[in-house]
Amino acid sequence: MSLAWQFYITTVLIYVGIDIIACWALNLQFGVAGVLNFAFIVFQAAGAYTAAVLTLGPATKGGYQQYVGGASWPFPLPVLAAAVVGALLALLIGVFSLRRLRSDYQAIVMLVVSLAATLLATNKVGLVNGPNGLSNVPKPLSTVVGMSPYGIQYQWLFVGLTAATCLIVYWFVHRVTSAPLGRTLRAMRDNEELAAAMGKNVSWLRLLVFMLGGAIAAVSGAILVILITAWSPSSWLFPETFSYFAAVIIGGSGNNLGALLGAILVPVGFLEIARFVPFGSAGFVGAVQWIAVGLLLLIFLWFWPRGVVPERRRRFPASAATVTVASGGIRGGLRRSVRIPAPRAAKAGHDGGGAVAD
Amino acid sequence: MSLATDTNDLLVVSGLSREFGGVHAVVDASFVVPPARITGLIGPNGAGKSTVLSMIAGAIRPSSGSITFAGSKVDQLPPYRLARLGVIRTFQIAGVFDRLTALENLLVGQSMRGESLRGALLGKRYWNAEQAMAVDRGRDLLARFDLTDKENEYAGSLSGGQKRLLEIARALMANPKLLLLDEPMAGVTPSLVHRIEEYLSALARDGLTMLLVEHSLPVVERLCDRVVVMAQGSTISTGTMAELRSRREVLDAYLIG
Numbered sequence: 001m002s003l004a005w006q007f008y009i010t011t012v013l014i015y016v017g018i019d020i021i022a023c024w025a026l027n028l029q030f031g032v033a034g035v036l037n038f039a040f041i042v043f044q045a046a047g048a049y050t051a052a053v054l055t056l057g058p059a060t061k062g063g064y065q066q067y068v069g070g071a072s073w074p075f076p077l078p079v080l081a082a083a084v085v086g087a088l089l090a091l092l093i094g095v096f097s098l099r100r101l102r103s104d105y106q107a108i109v110m111l112v113v114s115l116a117a118t119l120l121a122t123n124k125v126g127l128v129n130g131p132n133g134l135s136n137v138p139k140p141l142s143t144v145v146g147m148s149p150y151g152i153q154y155q156w157l158f159v160g161l162t163a164a165t166c167l168i169v170y171w172f173v174h175r176v177t178s179a180p181l182g183r184t185l186r187a188m189r190d191n192e193e194l195a196a197a198m199g200k201n202v203s204w205l206r207l208l209v210f211m212l213g214g215a216i217a218a219v220s221g222a223i224l225v226i227l228i229t230a231w232s233p234s235s236w237l238f239p240e241t242f243s244y245f246a247a248v249i250i251g252g253s254g255n256n257l258g259a260l261l262g263a264i265l266v267p268v269g270f271l272e273i274a275r276f277v278p279f280g281s282a283g284f285v286g287a288v289q290w291i292a293v294g295l296l297l298l299i300f301l302w303f304w305p306r307g308v309v310p311e312r313r314r315r316f317p318a319s320a321a322t323v324t325v326a327s328g329g330i331r332g333g334l335r336r337s338v339r340i341p342a343p344r345a346a347k348a349g350h351d352g353g354g355a356v357a358d
Numbered sequence: 359m360s361l362a363t364d365t366n367d368l369l370v371v372s373g374l375s376r377e378f379g380g381v382h383a384v385v386d387a388s389f390v391v392p393p394a395r396i397t398g399l400i401g402p403n404g405a406g407k408s409t410v411l412s413m414i415a416g417a418i419r420p421s422s423g424s425i426t427f428a429g430s431k432v433d434q435l436p437p438y439r440l441a442r443l444g445v446i447r448t449f450q451i452a453g454v455f456d457r458l459t460a461l462e463n464l465l466v467g468q469s470m471r472g473e474s475l476r477g478a479l480l481g482k483r484y485w486n487a488e489q490a491m492a493v494d495r496g497r498d499l500l501a502r503f504d505l506t507d508k509e510n511e512y513a514g515s516l517s518g519g520q521k522r523l524l525e526i527a528r529a530l531m532a533n534p535k536l537l538l539l540d541e542p543m544a545g546v547t548p549s550l551v552h553r554i555e556e557y558l559s560a561l562a563r564d565g566l567t568m569l570l571v572e573h574s575l576p577v578v579e580r581l582c583d584r585v586v587v588m589a590q591g592s593t594i595s596t597g598t599m600a601e602l603r604s605r606r607e608v609l610d611a612y613l614i615g
Contacts, residue, residue, distance in 0.1 A: 172479070179478035180470040180485055183458065187466045190455040197415060197453075198466055198532060199441035208475060254457075314462055315510050316493045 003152060010155035012272060014227050017162035018220045019247065019263040024173045024256060025216035026244050031253030031311070032177055033209040034189025036107035038241055039093065039114040040217060045121070045236035046089050047082035047218025048225035052134045054078035055226075065129040075140030079165070079222040086218025087211040094210040099203055103192075114238040122233045133232020137225055162223055169216055173256055176212070183314070185209060186254065239290065243267050246297040252307030261309055266293060368393045368536055368567045369414065374423035374433075375591075376409055383409045385591040386423070391536065396558060396568040398582035398599075400575065402612055405588040407571045408450060411538050414569070415447040416440040427536065442469070444535030448542060452521035456514030460505055460524055463513045464496035465489070467531030492531075499527040503557070519550045526557065537561070537568045543577055555581060575599070587611065 001009075022044060029035045049067075055078050058070040073081070097109045122131045139149035141161075147154040176182055188195040188202050196202050225231045243266060251262020270292060300307065369391035376384040384406040391397045399407050412418040414425055416437040425433040432440060455463050470492065471477045472485025500506050503523040508516060513524060522542060529537055542558075543551045551574075558581055562568060572578050578585060579599040587595040587602060589611035595602060602608045 175481060176475070176478050178482075180465070180472035180489060181475065181478040183462055183465060184473050186458060187455045187463075190457050191453055193417065193437075194449070194453040194455065195466070196437040197417070197441055197447050197449075198528070199438050199469055200466075201436075201438045212475075311457065313459060313510060313512070315459075316461060319494070 006152050007155060010152070010159050011227070012268060013159045014155075014162050014223070016264055016268045017159075017166050018224045018227070019244075019267040020166055020260050021169050021220040021223070022217055022244055022267075023247050023251065023259040023263040024169055025213040025220065027248050027253060027256060027259035028173055028176065028216070029209050029213035030245065031248055031255070031259065032182060032189065033185040033206065034103070034192075035098070035206055035209055035213075036103055036110065037210065037213065038107050038110035038238070039117070040110075040213075040244055041236045041238060041241040042114050042117045043086045043089060043214040043217035044221035044224070044240075045117070045231070046214075047086050047221030048231045048235070049121075049128050049134070049221075050082040050085040050218065051078040051222035052137045052225045052231050053128070054081055055138050055140065056134065056136075065132070065134055066126050067128050067134060068126065074144075078140075079219055079226075082218040082222035083215040086221075087215040089218075090211040090214030091207070094207045098206045098210060111238065114241065118233050118237060128231075131233060133230060133235070134225075135230040135232075137229045137231070139229065140226060158227065165219065165223060169219065170256065172212075173216070177256060242297075243293055246293050248307075249305075250296060250300045250307055252309035252311065254311030255307070255309050258307050258309035258311070262307070265308070266296070270296070366393060367391060368428060369569070370424075370426040371410070371414065372424050372426070374410065374413060374420050374425065376406075376413060376418060376421045382591050384413070384420075387588065387591070387593045388423075389586040389593050389596060391567060391569050392584070393567045394562065394565045395584065396562050396570050396582045398578040398585035399569060399571045399588065400573075400578055400585055401588035404590075405611075406591040407588055408540055410588070411447065411540050411569070411571055414440075415445060415538055441532065444533065445538065446529045446532045446534035446536070447538035448525045448529055448540055450540045450544060452518065452525045452545075454513035454516070454521050454524055454528075456512065458513055459510050460500065460508045460513055460516065461493065461496050461510065463524055464499055464528050464531045465492055467528040468492045468495070468533075496531060499530060503527045519546050522546055522550070522554070526554070530561075535567065537566060539568060539570045539572075541571055541573060543572060543574055551577065 022040075025043075026037070026040055029037050029040075053067050053069050054071050054073045056065075056067070056070055057072040059065060059067050093113055097106060097113070121128050124130070128134060139154070141157070142149040142154060145157065147157065177185075184195070184200055185205060187198070188200060188205055192202050247262035247266035248259050249262070250266055251260065252258020270289070367390040371390070372388050374384055374387040375382070387406065387410055389397075389399075399410065401407055409418060413420050413433070416432070416435050416439065420433050423433070424431055427440075427443060427445060432443065432445070435443075455466060458466065470485060470488055472489065477485055497506070497509070500509055503526070505520060505523060505527070508520060513521065516524060522545075526542065539558075542554055546554065555577060558568065558570070562581075570578065570582060583598055585597065585599055585602060586593055587608050589607075594607050594611060595605055597605070
């Protein structure tokens, strides 16, 4: 494989990873918990800015870029810091906009937040260098591993790092969605008033998924800025949010596998394929991409509203009588849960007693 | 009406009022709900019965007055806190979680350790045993309400009557101390009305306290030995159905509105 193709493929793979992480975050908020976050892209942007300023080093007075909070933290601290900033930003926005507003009004508020954030980042130049944005963000680890940050080996290392981040994020979202917490969130999505009447603190749950999704979205932004080494307000205009919504809906909202597939199909596959359209003037491909995403979304909402991989139906094994032995079990902690078959446990083949679900 | 309250009363509603932008939906409503019985709440359309129920459940804040449940004032608590205290309601239009299966709907009724972020992240080993017990309990309840074959059906695809039964089953899953039933017989076939009646009287015999808002007076007569009448936002009378029939103010309320 030629070097050029390797560069192309590694770049696409990293984009796939970033979009998968973002789609999992949006799926947690929208697909699982039903929170319409039309400011989603703001959290990705916040993560990107955080990671960028924490690797760029302190801004020099009178230098070509002005920003606050510059530092030279080693990898992966800027990514972790991005997650924290994403969660805190979600807390800040969530506290005033999620509490007393109905979901459709919440969605409008989020859209306004997205527009206001773009205006703020553009016009408050000292914050994140205004419309020019940040550039020349150093690539992490290149000195540690002794690779040129522009070589193909470094690209493959980056693919590995992105894949590892994907695994960690998957572990996290899977734990949340497969636990009773996931069921509670889906109940809230289906009927918020009813969930509250069943003892669920819906204000807190909404804020919780808003913060978790915000943190994960910020991680995707941090990896993105490491890849492209630059970040400006034009990278995160509000329509980008809808590209992710399209991905989650087309892939299958409420299903982590669906969100993964959606991330491959829409932001990456679809937009990359359109790149190969061999005709048209400048800007033509970009316009076609947005039209195509919109059309595809309409087609899916009309014919397959549950997406390519619909949310899975949670079934429970025939009898689920499982007893957990106190921690520090006698048998060296190999398996701490012991199944006690109940009389009805005729059908074997299920693992444990939990929901068989993603 | 007299406000002689018994300290044994599970619920004491006193001087409860609520207005919506100048409209007085509930005006000075006062009544008590004694334990282990079904208390009926009747009245013509627009009398404020559902609003009172919503205020007891915490979904609507009273403009004035007080609600005391099991000896403590609860009128400023949000719905989820009341539910955790054991005040569980059903809705006028049967409320189910459409995209959850029937069994999952029941599981939502029980609070579990895996519902916190920490619990979820600790993984299946942390919450599985408790959930497995809840699954067994949920199946028992489904069997009790003849819904066993609907276990894996999405609740949204059930019939109106089945949703109603599922809603009651889910309420029981939450171990209620006080069950608020808002027209549980509405939109239900006559044969099912009979079954629901049997379920409710069995629950009362088991010691569950219920407050029943219901339009069908024969149903109220069969289930409730104590009935509160509301008209134009106020409680106007209390007694057995037989007593109420002879009272002038009750007849006026029903005939004149």
